[in-house]
Amino acid sequence: MTSGGEALIKALADENVDIIFGYPGGAALHIYDAIYTQNSVQHILVRHEQAATHAADGFARATGKPGVCLVTSGPGATNAITGIATAYMDSIPLIVISGQVANHLIGTDAFQETDMMGISRPIVKHSFLVQKAEDIPIIVKKAFHIATSGRPGPVVIDVPKNLTDPNEKFEYKYPSDLYLRSFALYDEAESNEVKQAVKLLTEAERPVIYAGGGAINSNAAKEIYEFGKLMGCPVTNTLMGLGVYPASDEQFVGMLGMHGTYEANMVMHEADLIMAIGARFDDRITNNPNKFGLQAKKIHIDSDPSSIDKIIDVDLAMTGNAKKVISQINTELKATNFDNKKFADWMNKAKKWRSEHGLNHNMLNQKSESDIILPQQVIQSAYKATDGKAFITSDVGQHQMFAAQYYHFNEPRKWINSGGLGTMGFGLPAAMGVKFAFPDETVACITGEGSIQMCIQELSTCTQYGLPIKIINLNNRALGMVKQWQDMQYGGRYSSILYEDSLPDFVKLAESFGHVGMKVEKLSELEAAMEECFSLKDKLVFLDVYVDPDEHVYPMLKAGGDMSEMFLSKTEKTFK
Amino acid sequence: MNHIALLLENQPGALSRVIGLFSQRGYNIDSLSVAPTQDETLSRLTMTIGDEGADINQILKQLYKLVDVVMVQNLSEADSLTLELAIIKLKKSKTEVESLINPFSLEKEILDDKDNYTVFKVLGNTEVIEELLSSLKEEKFLEVTRSGTLGMTKGDESLATNDQTTISYK
Numbered sequence: 001m002t003s004g005g006e007a008l009i010k011a012l013a014d015e016n017v018d019i020i021f022g023y024p025g026g027a028a029l030h031i032y033d034a035i036y037t038q039n040s041v042q043h044i045l046v047r048h049e050q051a052a053t054h055a056a057d058g059f060a061r062a063t064g065k066p067g068v069c070l071v072t073s074g075p076g077a078t079n080a081i082t083g084i085a086t087a088y089m090d091s092i093p094l095i096v097i098s099g100q101v102a103n104h105l106i107g108t109d110a111f112q113e114t115d116m117m118g119i120s121r122p123i124v125k126h127s128f129l130v131q132k133a134e135d136i137p138i139i140v141k142k143a144f145h146i147a148t149s150g151r152p153g154p155v156v157i158d159v160p161k162n163l164t165d166p167n168e169k170f171e172y173k174y175p176s177d178l179y180l181r182s183f184a185l186y187d188e189a190e191s192n193e194v195k196q197a198v199k200l201l202t203e204a205e206r207p208v209i210y211a212g213g214g215a216i217n218s219n220a221a222k223e224i225y226e227f228g229k230l231m232g233c234p235v236t237n238t239l240m241g242l243g244v245y246p247a248s249d250e251q252f253v254g255m256l257g258m259h260g261t262y263e264a265n266m267v268m269h270e271a272d273l274i275m276a277i278g279a280r281f282d283d284r285i286t287n288n289p290n291k292f293g294l295q296a297k298k299i300h301i302d303s304d305p306s307s308i309d310k311i312i313d314v315d316l317a318m319t320g321n322a323k324k325v326i327s328q329i330n331t332e333l334k335a336t337n338f339d340n341k342k343f344a345d346w347m348n349k350a351k352k353w354r355s356e357h358g359l360n361h362n363m364l365n366q367k368s369e370s371d372i373i374l375p376q377q378v379i380q381s382a383y384k385a386t387d388g389k390a391f392i393t394s395d396v397g398q399h400q401m402f403a404a405q406y407y408h409f410n411e412p413r414k415w416i417n418s419g420g421l422g423t424m425g426f427g428l429p430a431a432m433g434v435k436f437a438f439p440d441e442t443v444a445c446i447t448g449e450g451s452i453q454m455c456i457q458e459l460s461t462c463t464q465y466g467l468p469i470k471i472i473n474l475n476n477r478a479l480g481m482v483k484q485w486q487d488m489q490y491g492g493r494y495s496s497i498l499y500e501d502s503l504p505d506f507v508k509l510a511e512s513f514g515h516v517g518m519k520v521e522k523l524s525e526l527e528a529a530m531e532e533c534f535s536l537k538d539k540l541v542f543l544d545v546y547v548d549p550d551e552h553v554y555p556m557l558k559a560g561g562d563m564s565e566m567f568l569s570k571t572e573k574t575f576k
Numbered sequence: 577m578n579h580i581a582l583l584l585e586n587q588p589g590a591l592s593r594v595i596g597l598f599s600q601r602g603y604n605i606d607s608l609s610v611a612p613t614q615d616e617t618l619s620r621l622t623m624t625i626g627d628e629g630a631d632i633n634q635i636l637k638q639l640y641k642l643v644d645v646v647m648v649q650n651l652s653e654a655d656s657l658t659l660e661l662a663i664i665k666l667k668k669s670k671t672e673v674e675s676l677i678n679p680f681s682l683e684k685e686i687l688d689d690k691d692n693y694t695v696f697k698v699l700g701n702t703e704v705i706e707e708l709l710s711s712l713k714e715e716k717f718l719e720v721t722r723s724g725t726l727g728m729t730k731g732d733e734s735l736a737t738n739d740q741t742t743i744s745y746k
Contacts, residue, residue, distance in 0.1 A: 117588075117589050118589075118592070121589070121592065121593060121596050122596055122600045125643070126643040126644075127589070129588055129589065131588075146643060180643070181646055182585060182643060182644065182645055182646040182647075183643060184640075304641065305637050305640075305641075306634065306637035306638050306640075306641050309631075309633065309634070310634060
């Protein structure tokens with residue numbers, strides 16, 4: 001016989017969960033007691049519930065398995081909200097278990113009561129309020145199924161305290177199957193759709209493959225690489241899709257969108273066929289949707305039918321699992337004996353665009369009299385020191401865009417960032433989740449002095465569990481991305497982006513938690529410091545790099561323009 | 577105007593997910609009626625959505641995506657029956673009311689009256705009820721309450737037995 005609390009933890013173990021991230025409190029005490037008396041599920045004590053959600057999220061992004069976190073009612077639940085929204089926007093499978101006040105207290109404004117079902121409703125894929133302790137196993141089963149199938153997303157399980165009471169026992173049995181009458185999943189595409197797709201692809205003159213986070217979620221990297229090679233056309237990835245097609249491949253034209261490469265945005269603008277795979281025509285991609293891809297027919301593969309025709313109407317919708325649909329297309333393409341030399345001229349045009357205004361990936365070797373470090377050089381140096389093989393998490397802002405642009409991701413699930421919600425504070429806890437999943441791999445958090453301070457308390461968690469994460473802090477002494485916009489659109493009126501000498505000494509701060517702190521201010525010292533940072537295998541190193549505070553992220557799409565209208569530097573732009 | 581029929585799991589919070597979707601995505605509901613069905617695990621909703629604003633296909637897809645939504649159908653795209661009940665209280669005598677409402681092809685019944693007021697019900701097509709109300713605009717209303725449109729398709733098919741995966745999109 002088990003109690004509800006024990007059943008909850010047993011059910012997690014039955015879902016092969018071996019680690020959860022959380023923070024205890026009154027309404028979750030029975031559950032925490034159930035954790036204490038077993039060994040299957042390890043609980044990681046974070047320092048703030050937001051970090052629990054981000055850590056579970058980072059774990060999920062890196063492994064493809066659902067991340068699990070546990071919080072108490074009231075403030076525990078509300079602190080988890082930002083992390084739930086982050087996972088929701090990026091379609092990440094996350095199970096959030098929240099304690100709730102006892103049934104008979106619900107609705108009475110009890111101590112630490114909050115309506116978690118109501119507060120989380122718009123940012124979950126689904127949620128459950130447990131009504132009977134005996135329902136816990138089937139609810140956990142359903143929650144994992146819903147979180148991980150189709151378009152993944154976060155699921156909340158709100159558990160009233162009395163239903164976890166150790167004195168109320170019942171017979172535990174984990175269900176082998178479940179019944180969800182209202183849950184449609186899309187798998188393979190119809191064969192006539194596949195034929196039509198191949199016809200559009202082979203009849204095109206200037207096709208482009210545009211792959212996003214959905215391609216990573218469905219583990220379609222191998223299939224997309226094969227598809228790219230069969231087509232011989234340019235391939236671009238969204239911010240969420242980086243790594244699903246290898247960045248070092250010559251057909252890869254880089255990231256597209258707001259801060260995408262010149263060649264990726266030009267390819268999208270000039271293409272006559274856009275093949276979207278697990279990408280959702282986000283406003284940071286399309287720029288003005290009324291001016292987007294006007295010359296192009298569009299094919300859209302997505303596991304969520306509501307993503308199709310939401311922003312951009314497409315010519316061919318293929319609702320299904322990207323891995324399976326691309327595999328179907330590859331088979332059909334091979335059967336047609338298509339000669340991919342057809343797109344050689346188009347590919348060469350993309351390469352010409354790259355040679356004209358592509359990103360400079362050799363900035364590390366530039367001589368500089370001022371010895372000021374440019375943020376791009378930090379990313380290039382980190383890439384060099386890690387041989388391009390690290391897991392990179394990031395926060396949100398200029399450093400995130402520089403990391404996306406300059407760290408060449410050759411594998412999926414190595415680039416872990418909050419693309420949809422844009423959550424500052426995500427990077428460090430996400431890196432913890434990744435490090436727990438892959439203790440032998442190098443995990444670096446590329447951040448800024450603004451973002452890192454939003455979850456900096458987690459340095460303590462890293463000490464407790466001995467997590468040798470590398471924190472690369474691009475310190476420009478300002479909220480850089482906001483500053484860039486204030487420079488470009490608000491006449492340099494710096495409203496609330498400066499710290500007025502209030503920044504902490506990050507070296508001492510890291511040291512106070514027992515970590516290694518290092519500070520670099522000169523370009524001539526950057527590479528040695530970076531090498532040392534990554535050579536300290538067993539230590540968390542906080543590398544505080546002072547970078548040029550005036551650097552902007554380019555290219556940058558012109559607001560309201562089409563995808564060919566970009567600022568290329570402070571002085572150059574592609575439009576009049 | 578689109579009338580949408582929807583079968584919903586009879587679960588706590590399920591209705592708030594449907595309502596929430598509308599505010600969250602910026603869609604407007606003109607009317608909504610909800611009640612249990614012969615199957616106690618399901619509620620049935622009929623919603624009326626104006627033609628302005630969001631694309632109706634997108635609304636249908638977003639509704640269907642909700643885990644608690646079992647089935648959704650645009651009655652306006654099918655051969656359907658729709659019906660609405662209104663109860664109206666006017667500052668008029670029974671005879672005056674009868675002459676006002678007689679021209680409208682609605683089922684009518686006087687429910688309560690005195691010299692200075694009359695309460696009556698009308699049952700029928702939503703559009704005709706709208707016409708009636710608009711013709712009464714000059715009158716002194718005491719109260720109006722409407723059920724919202726109810727609807728189902730003609731023929732021997734039922735919403736519950738329809739193929740769940742066929743949501744129409746381009």
